[in-house]
Structures are given as structure tokens and as C-alpha cells.
Amino acid sequence: xxxxxxxxxxxxxxxxxxxxxxxxxxxxxxxxxxxxxxxxxxxxxxxxxxxxxxxxxxxxxxxxxxxxxxxxxxxxxxxxxxxxxxxxxxxxxxxxxxxxxxxxxxxxxxxxxxxxxxxxxxxxxxxxxxxxxxxxxxxxxxxxxxxxxxxxxxxxxxxxxxxxxxxxxxxxxxxxxxxxxxxxxxxxxxxxxxxxxxxxxxxxxxxxxxxxxxxxxxxxxxxxxxxxxxxxxxxxxxxxxxxxxxxxxxxxxxxxxxxxxxxxxxxxxxxxxxxxxxxxxxxxxxxxxxxxxxxxxxxxxxxxxxxxxxxxxxxxxxxxxxxxxxxxxxxxxxxxxxxxxxxxxxxxxxxxxxxxxxxxxxxxxxxxxxxxxxxxxxxxxxxxxxxxxxxxxxxxxxxxxxxxxxxxxxxxxxxxxxxxxxxxxxxxxxxxxxxxxxxxxxxxxxxxxxxxxxxxxxxxxxxxxxxxxxxxxxxxxxxxxxxxxxxxxxxxxxxxxxxxxxxxxxxxxxxxxxxxxxxxxxxxxxxxxxxxxxxxxxxxxxxxxxxxxxxxxxxxxxxxxxxxxxxxxxxxxxxxxxxxxxxxxxxxxxxxxxxxxxxxxxxxxxxxxxxxxxxxxxxxxxxxxxxxxxxxxxxxxxxxxxxxxxxxxxxxxxxxxxxxxxxxxxxxx
Numbered sequence: 001x002x003x004x005x006x007x008x009x010x011x012x013x014x015x016x017x018x019x020x021x022x023x024x025x026x027x028x029x030x031x032x033x034x035x036x037x038x039x040x041x042x043x044x045x046x047x048x049x050x051x052x053x054x055x056x057x058x059x060x061x062x063x064x065x066x067x068x069x070x071x072x073x074x075x076x077x078x079x080x081x082x083x084x085x086x087x088x089x090x091x092x093x094x095x096x097x098x099x100x101x102x103x104x105x106x107x108x109x110x111x112x113x114x115x116x117x118x119x120x121x122x123x124x125x126x127x128x129x130x131x132x133x134x135x136x137x138x139x140x141x142x143x144x145x146x147x148x149x150x151x152x153x154x155x156x157x158x159x160x161x162x163x164x165x166x167x168x169x170x171x172x173x174x175x176x177x178x179x180x181x182x183x184x185x186x187x188x189x190x191x192x193x194x195x196x197x198x199x200x201x202x203x204x205x206x207x208x209x210x211x212x213x214x215x216x217x218x219x220x221x222x223x224x225x226x227x228x229x230x231x232x233x234x235x236x237x238x239x240x241x242x243x244x245x246x247x248x249x250x251x252x253x254x255x256x257x258x259x260x261x262x263x264x265x266x267x268x269x270x271x272x273x274x275x276x277x278x279x280x281x282x283x284x285x286x287x288x289x290x291x292x293x294x295x296x297x298x299x300x301x302x303x304x305x306x307x308x309x310x311x312x313x314x315x316x317x318x319x320x321x322x323x324x325x326x327x328x329x330x331x332x333x334x335x336x337x338x339x340x341x342x343x344x345x346x347x348x349x350x351x352x353x354x355x356x357x358x359x360x361x362x363x364x365x366x367x368x369x370x371x372x373x374x375x376x377x378x379x380x381x382x383x384x385x386x387x388x389x390x391x392x393x394x395x396x397x398x399x400x401x402x403x404x405x406x407x408x409x410x411x412x413x414x415x416x417x418x419x420x421x422x423x424x425x426x427x428x429x430x431x432x433x434x435x436x437x438x439x440x441x442x443x444x445x446x447x448x449x450x451x452x453x454x455x456x457x458x459x460x461x462x463x464x465x466x467x468x469x470x471x472x473x474x475x476x477x478x479x480x481x482x483x484x485x486x487x488x489x490x491x492x493x494x495x496x497x498x499x500x501x502x503x504x505x506x507x508x509x510x511x512x513x514x515x516x517x518x519x520x521x522x523x524x525x526x527x528x529x530x531x532x533x534x535x536x537x538x539x540x541x542x543x544x545x546x547x548x549x550x551x552x553x554x555x556x557x558x559x560x561x562x563x564x565x566x567x568x569x570x571x572x573x574x575x576x577x578x579x580x581x582x583x584x585x586x587x588x589x590x591x592x593x594x595x596x597x598x599x600x601x602x603x604x605x606x607x608x609x610x611x612x613x614x615x616x617x618x619x620x621x622x623x624x625x626x627x628x629x630x631x632x633x634x635x636x637x638x639x640x641x642x643x644x645x646x647x648x649x650x651x652x653x654x655x656x657x658x659x660x661x662x663x664x665x666x667x668x669x
Contacts, residue, residue, distance in 0.1 A: 047634040048103040051148040051215045052475065053590075055290040056355025059477035061592040061633030065640035068595055070665060071609045071619045077641060077664035078125030084112040084647075084658050089137045094144040095656060097647020098473075098587070100630045104151050104165070104181065110645065110660060111146040115171040117179060123636040125662060129184035133195075135173045139208035142230030143172070144650060147287070147473070148215040151181060152223065152247045163187040166247065170212025170225050174199040176245060191250030198227065201255075202238045203280065206230070210238040214473075217288040217297060219328040221247045224297060226284030229305075231346065235312045235523035237305040240283025244331060254331035258282040258301045258319040270316030270342075278523070279313045281305040282320035286473050287352035289368070291382060296334060298355070298368050298382070299324045302348030306521040307467070308456045308496055308528045309344070311403035316341045323353055323370045323378070325385060335385030339370065339378055341407035344399070344455050345496070346467035347373045351475040355382060358483050358554050369478075371471035371487060374452060375419030376412065377552065389557060390414040396453035401498055403525060406455045416559045418489045418550050419465045421452040424533075430543040431535050440541035443533070447495060456496040462533055464542075466494035474588030474601060474630055479612060485552040486589040486612075488565060488601050491582070492546050493533040498526040545582020547602055549589065551615060561615035566602025570626075570655065578604075586649050588630040590642070600627025600644050603654050607631060607644050607663065621663055626654025639664050 053059045066074065086092025101110040101120075107128060108120045115135055119128040150168045157164040165181040176198055178190035186194025204210050209230035216225040222244040229238050243255040259282050260266040266276040282304045289298040304313050304320040319333075321340035326333055340347045351371040357364055368382040379388040393409040426445045431437035448454055449462040456463075469490040477486040499507055499518075504527035508518045515538075516531040533541045540546055550562040566583030587601030596618070597610040605623040610616065626648035633642045641662045648656035 048101075048632045049151060050102060051100055051150070051287060052289070052352055053632065055217070055292065057287060057289050057352040057475060058354060058356060058480075059475070059588060059590050059630065060479065061590060063592060063633060063635045063640040064594045065635065066592065066594050066596060066642070066665060068611050068618055071596060073665050074609075074619060074621060074642070074663045075666060076621070077639070077662045079662070080120055080125040080127070080660045082112045082116065082118060082658040082660065084114055084116055085656070089114060089144070090139060091141055091144045091650075094650035095647070096145040096628060096649040096651065097645045097658070098145045098629050098649070099148045099645050100632050101643060101660070102149060102151055103632070103634045106636060107181075108643070109149050109151065109167055109181070111149050111169055112658070113145045113647070115146050115169055117149055117167060117169055117184065119184060120660070122634065122641070123639070125660070131179050131184035131186075133169075133171055133175065133177055135171055139173070141172050141208040141211060143211060143213050143228055145213050146172070147213060150215045150218050150223070152218050154248065163189070166190075168216050168218075168223050170198065170214070170216055172208070172211045172213070174204075174210050174212065174227070176212070176216065176223065176225060176250070178247075178250070189249065196245060196250045198225070198243070202227065202241055204238055205234070205236070209233065213285060214287050217290050218247070219290050219292060219297060222253055222328065223247050224288055224328075226288060226299065228285035229281050229283050231281070232306045232308065232519035232521055232528060234520065235280070235305055236278050237280030238283075240281050240301065242284050242288070242299055242326070242331070256326055256331040256333070258284075258322070258324070259304065269318040271318075272314060275313040275315070279304050282317070285348070286350050287475070289353045289355050290328065291355055292328075294383060295328045296325050296382065297328045298353040299326060300349035300351065300353055300370065303340070303343035303346055306519070306524065306528070307343065307346040309401070309404060309498060309521055309524045309526050310342050311401075311405075312524055314405055316407060317343065321347060321349060323349060323368065323380070325382065337378070337380060337385060339372055339411055341410055344404070344406060345453070345463055350469070350472045354476045354478060356478050356480070360388065360555070369476060369485065371476050373465060373467065373470040373472065374421070375417050375465055375470040375489060377415040377418070377485065378413045379415060397450045397455060399455040400448075400457050401455065401526070404455065410453050415557060416552060418487060418559070418562070419470055419491055423449045423451040423454075424462050424464050424493060424542060425449065428543075429541055431541070432537060432539065436535045436537055436539070440535045443535075443541060456498050456528070458498055458500070460495050460497040462493055463496055464493040465490065466492055468492060468494070468584070472586060474586060477589040477591040477597070479591045481593070482612065483554045484560060484612065485554060486591055486597050487550050487552070488585050488588055488599060489548045489550055490546065490584055491542075491548065492540055492584050493542055494530055495533050496528065496530045499529055501525055501527060547582045547585040549597065549599060549610060549615070551612065563610070563615040563617070565599065567604045569604045571603055584652065586628040586652060590631045590633060592633055598631045598633070598642055600629060600631060600646070603652055605646070605655060607642070623661065624659050625657025626652065628652060628654060639667065
């Protein structure tokens with residue numbers, strides 16, 4: 001997930017691009033003001049009750065007040081500063097404010113990268129309460145982010161009873177915490193004084209490497225959570241189990257392990273008994289989606305450990321890199337689809353599965369759409385798991401590394417790819433100068449490059465798309481009226497090199513690879529080095545755009561439009577003219593019924609609005625820090641707001657901050 005990386009200070013204008021190689025019980029504050037008691041929610045209230053807008057992650061705002069005709073009048077309605085700037089936090093430079101608030105009644109709930117939960121008035125941004133779980137700030141956490149919180153209501157309790165409505169958050173120090181939604185006080189009847197220790201039973205190996213960065217899912221009276229696990233340290237890492245806890249008591253109701261736990265399971269699902277016992281991860285670190293009507297939850301899993309060498313885990317490695325439908329009441333597997341066999345590229349399923357109903361050939365289909373880092377969209381019937389659009393197993397390149405047996409085929413979707421899957425060749429070399437271009441041509445020529453799914457090698461392999469994506473945790477948005485899927489996409493190539501164990505330490509200490517990250521992959525014959533495929537100037541060796549925004553028309557199974565996303569502003573000195581060329585991004589889109597797509601995500605400090613019909617940029621609002629989060633929208637007091645966290649991204653090296661900013665049209669006079 002994250003590793004340290006250094007970039008020469010002289011390359012200030014490209015600094016936000018190069019660090020892509022590293023990507024992808026306290027007391028309530030004394031000044032807390034209790035929020036008004038929540039009434040039971042009806043459909044009109046539930047405007048953004050979940051991290052992804054709804055339990056299926058469609059990121060759709062139903063308000064029509066802001067339109068293509070008036071969006072240029074947007075102004076900042078209010079700003080709230082969380083106060084979390086990393087003081088005393090060991091990984092302050094890695095803090096990433098990736099949160100999307102949720103709205104319950106007239107209250108917004110948001111979390112900081114250090115898991116402080118804050119409640120605000122939705123119309124004014126005024127402070128209501130704050131809870132600091134006081135995570136240890138001296139640990140070297142694998143990640144330094146929190147994407148948000150979840151809300152639950154006890155339908156059997158009096159609406160005004162203590163903890164009848166709860167806010168849940170998973171923390172960097174691996175706790176699941178329950179708070180009273182009205183005042184932020186810990187719910188003492190949940191677990192041990194308001195929290196459950198998630199590390200218990202997960203085979204923890206190192207503090208700070210097993211954590212939670214995404215909000216839990218809610219199904220009836222169950223709170224379901226996965227985990228984030230620091231990648232590439234070893235074969236024997238923490239287990240990527242998914243667990244459901246009783247929302248009232250914190251008692252574990254069920255657990256599901258993506259890695260087989262019995263010899264019979266191992267044989268059946270593409271493992272050996274020994275490798276299944278040793279291997280860790282395959283964890284669900286992204287968001288889990290819920291179909292309450294069908295009693296199903298949809299889990300996107302990641303790669304088994306370690307990412308770039310699979311010789312210690314031969315076979316397909318089901319259920320890693322899979323979309324898995326579980327029975328929500330029991331955790332029983334209903335169906336699964338593995339979308340990457342025997343992952344060697346860190347192609348976690350990073351995006352939230354999106355649950356939609358769409359029309360095809362005159363029939364309404366209840367579907368689940370899974371975006372991938374490979375830039376492919378897989379669409380399944382969510383009841384049966386049958387593909388809605390054809391999936392074909394195609395031959396892919398074999399591994400040349402002793403001890404490795406790559407899968408001979410990989411699944412390809414019949415939906416349009418959002419990124420190129422072609423091999424990068426010396427003829428594709430790009431640079432600002434003739435010399436720069438020539439250096440890139442030589443660099444590309446020395447690496448193995450045979451297109452998508454070329455395995456890592458001892459000579460170095462070009463990964464395109466890279467482990468950053470394609471589509472990452474920003475996920476998708478869906479316009480149900482137009483049947484359009486929206487996605488933010490990365491187009492940045494990387495290089496991965498396997499390094500014989502005895503050469504790893506001398507290589508790392510040589511000083512010859514200042515812009516590379518190294519990983520041990522202990523328990524295998526090889527360590528790993530990876531870096532951006534970059535010229536001497538630090539720019540990618542392939543032509544921009546390096547980031548885009550795309551709209552896919554599901555009815556026609558075609559890309560409706562794809563436009564560049566992001567400019568060089570905030571990546572260059574003030575005296576260099578800004579150009580909109582498409583920049584790397586982290587964060588996702590929001591679609592509104594008013595016909596707009598809102599997105600931050602790119603490495604410049606803007607929130608943008610695009611016309612959903614054409615992809616034309618209609619407006620952009622300046623942010624005081626990086627907007628590497630997904631915006632949300634709601635109405636309060638008759639006014640539509642679009643809210644985004646602007647706090648920067650440690651991995652992208654965008655400007656850090658602590659801002660939550662709401663945009664709206666000028667108030668009526």
C-alpha cells in the first residue's frame with residue numbers, strides 16, 4: 001500500500017507525480033454541543049446516508065438545484081477546519097484526507113486521517129461534537145487515512161435513548177468504535193467500553209500494519225468490516241478476514257476468510273494446503289456494498305501476500321482479487337468471480353462494488369459493477385453472479401522468473417477498457433526535449449514490456465496500467481436516468497523489478513535508486529523494487545494525459561466521452577504557465593440529478609464540474625489544499641450543497657490541510 005520514496009528537491013514541479021510509486025477510547029471534547037435528537041429517517045432524509053451516497057455506492061445526488069446553466073455561480077458557503085495537521089504524528093507527511101462525510105438528518109459526520117470523528121451542522125458547518133480515539137501517534141502505520149464513518153439506528157429503541165443511533169469507525173490501530181450519534185460519547189455497551197479489538201484473531205505481525213481505512217458496512221443489526229494490511233513485507237502476513245459484529249454489543253456474529261482454512265478448501269479453490277496456511281492478506285481494504293433486499297453483501301478482495309512474487313502460493317489463489325457475494329446474515333459465500341488470477345501486479349480490487357439497476361434489451365437487470373486497476377469494468381447479475389457482459393479468458397505472457405508460474409490466462413471484460421492495454425514500446429517514448437525522449441526510448445527498450453499482465457521480471461517489467469490504476473478506491477458513480485457510469489482513471493506506467501535476496505540490501509543502500517521503493521517479500525527468494533517509468537526530468541515516459549474522467553454508456557456498451565482531468569497548476573513553480581493535460585488522481589466522481597459530474601481527485605487544488613452529456617468542464621472552484629477525496633451533495637434548508645474534504649494526499653505530495661468545504665449557489669434574496 002504505502003512505502004517511503006524520495007524525489008530530488010530540484011524537481012519541484014513534478015514532485016506530485018513521482019510519489020505515485022508509493023501508492024497506492026478518548027474523551028469527548030469538553031466544548032461538545034449535543035446535536036438535536038434525530039427523527040427516524042424517511043426517503044427524503046436519506047440524501048447521503050452512506051459513504052458512497054447509498055449502500056450500493058452509486059455516488060448519486062438527487063438534488064436538481066445546481067445545473068449546467070447556473071453552476072458557474074457556485075461559491076463557498078462555509079468552511080470547517082478539523083485542526084488535524086499531523087502534529088506529533090510519526091507519519092505526518094503521509095496523512096491523506098480522503099474522507100467523504102455522511103448526512104443523517106441535519107448533521108454531517110466526517111473523520112480525519114487519524115480517526116477523529118467530527119459532527120457538524122449540515123447547513124452552516126458549525127461544530128457540534130468531536131471524538132478523538134487517541135490512536136498511538138508514534139507508530140509507523142502502513143496507511144495514514146480514514147475514508148469515513150458509518151451510521152446505524154436501533155429500530156427497537158426509543159429514538160432519544162442513549163446510543164439509539166450510532167456512528168461506527170474503524171481505526172488505524174485496528175479498533176472498531178461505536179459512538180453516540182448525538183454527542184460523540186462512546187457506547188459503553190459495545191465491546192470493551194465502546195470498542196472492539198480487530199487485531200485479535202487476524203494473526204497480527206507488526207503494530208501499525210493491520211488497520212482499517214474504509215468505513216464499515218451496515219446490514220440490519222450487523223456492522224461488517226474488512227481491513228487494510230501493509231503490503232509486500234512477507235509471505236506470512238495478517239489474515240484478510242471479513243467480520244460482522246452485533247451493532248449493540250460488539251459480539252462477533254460471523255467471519256469469512258478469503259484464504260482457505262482447511263486442506264479440502266485449499267485444493268478446491270486453487271491453493272496448496274501449505275501455501276494457504278502461510279499466506280496472508282487477500283484482504284478487503286476498500287468499501288463493502290450491501291443489498292439489504294436480497295440479504296447480500298459484496299466484498300472486493302485484494303492480492304494475496306506478497307504482491308509481486310507468487311512462487312510460494314502456486315495456483316489461482318481464489319478468493320483473492322475477487323468480487324465475492326456473501327450471505328449478509330451468516331457470512332456464507334453465495335458466489336464469487338475472480339477477476340485477477342494469481343496476482344503478480346498488486347491489482348487489488350480497490351473500487352467499491354457498485355449496485356445498480358439498468359436496462360438492457362428491454363429488461364431491468366439488478367447488477368453489480370466492479371471497476372479494476374486494469375481499467376476494465378465487470379458487470380454481473382447480483383443474484384446469480386452471471387456476467388451481464390461477456391468475459392473471455394485470454395492468453396497472457398508467461399513468467400521468466402525461476403520458481404514462478406503465472407496464470408496462462410486472465411479474464412477480459414467485453415465492456416470498453418478505460419485505459420490502453422497495449423505494450424509500451426520505444427516508439428511510444430515521450431519527453432519535453434529530444435534528449436529526454438531519447439533517454440525514455442532507451443529506458444523502455446531495456447525492460448520487459450508485452451502489454452497488460454506481463455509478469456514482473458529480474459530485468460524489470462513495465463506495468464501499464466500500474467498498481468495505482470486504472471480505477472482505484474475513488475470508485476464509480478452512476479446516473480440512473482442516462483444509464484451512465486462515471487470513472488476517474490489513471491494512465492501512469494510503473495516498473496517492477498524482482499531482486500535476488502542477496503542483492504536487495506546492497507542495491508537499496510547503493511544510493512543509485514533514490515526514486516525507487518524497495519520491499520522485502522520475506523519468505524521468498526526475491527525482494528522487490530518499483531518506481532515510476534520516468535525520464536531524467538522526472539516526467540512519465542509516456543505522453544499525457546496521465547489522468548482522465550470517463551463516461552460509459554451502459555445501454556450502448558460504449559464510452560460516451562473521456563476527457564483530461566487536471567492541470568499542471570500546483571505541480572509547477574508560479575512562473576511556469578499552467579496547462580490542462582490530465583494529471584494523476586486519487587478520489588472519485590459525484591453525479592447529480594442536475595446533470596453534473598463533480599470531482600476533485602487530480603493533483604491540482606480544484607473541485608470541478610463537468611456537463612454529464614458532453615464531458616465539457618463548466619466550472620472549477622479553487623481549494624486551499626489537495627482535494628484527493630470524493631465529494632458529496634445534499635439539500636439543507638432549501639439549498640443544495642456540494643462538500644469536499646481538502647486536506648491533500650501524502651502519497652501524491654499534494655498540499656496538505658484540514659479543510660472541509662461546502663459550495664452552494666448564492667442564497668436567494
